[in-house]
Amino acid sequence: MKITRQKHAKKILSFYKNNFNIVPPYNVLVDGTFCQAALKHKIQMKEQLPKYLMGEVQLCTTRCVLKELESLGKDLYGAKIIAQKFQVRHCAHSTSPVSGTACILSLVADDNSRHYFVATQCSQLNSLCSERDRILIRTGSGQKEDFLSAQAQI
Numbered sequence: 001m002k003i004t005r006q007k008h009a010k011k012i013l014s015f016y017k018n019n020f021n022i023v024p025p026y027n028v029l030v031d032g033t034f035c036q037a038a039l040k041h042k043i044q045m046k047e048q049l050p051k052y053l054m055g056e057v058q059l060c061t062t063r064c065v066l067k068e069l070e071s072l073g074k075d076l077y078g079a080k081i082i083a084q085k086f087q088v089r090h091c092a093h094s095t096s097p098v099s100g101t102a103c104i105l106s107l108v109a110d111d112n113s114r115h116y117f118v119a120t121q122c123s124q125l126n127s128l129c130s131e132r133d134r135i136l137i138r139t140g141s142g143q144k145e146d147f148l149s150a151q152a153q154i
């Protein structure tokens, strides 16, 4: 299973490299749902994601994602601690924060010029990113080996 998934990721990544010149370090925008899932599966994103994507990874998030996690209280405290360690990317909502989903969507809108990958478990964000042909990273529910799956419309 692990090999299959890595092959799948490799295929996607080489497509993006050849067609859009997307090369490491990969910018991975992580939302609160993904942090929560990583926590649940006891996965160290910093270690696992570069292995899975076979290249250097820059984990990042936004202030809106952090605000949202903060507002959700103690159930999401662990996820917030994880997200706080990531690089915070600038968004246009510094005076009036929006939902994590809306914020991440705004960063990958138009031509996604920063070549963000989106790491999420949110089904809404998932389908909206799929519509826009963004590279998605999701978590599985099974073993550690099944943790990650990348998806792209190619």
Ligand SMILES: [Zn+2]
Binding pocket: 062, 063, 064, 065, 091, 092, 093, 094, 097, 098, 103, 104
């Ligand atoms: Zn924002």
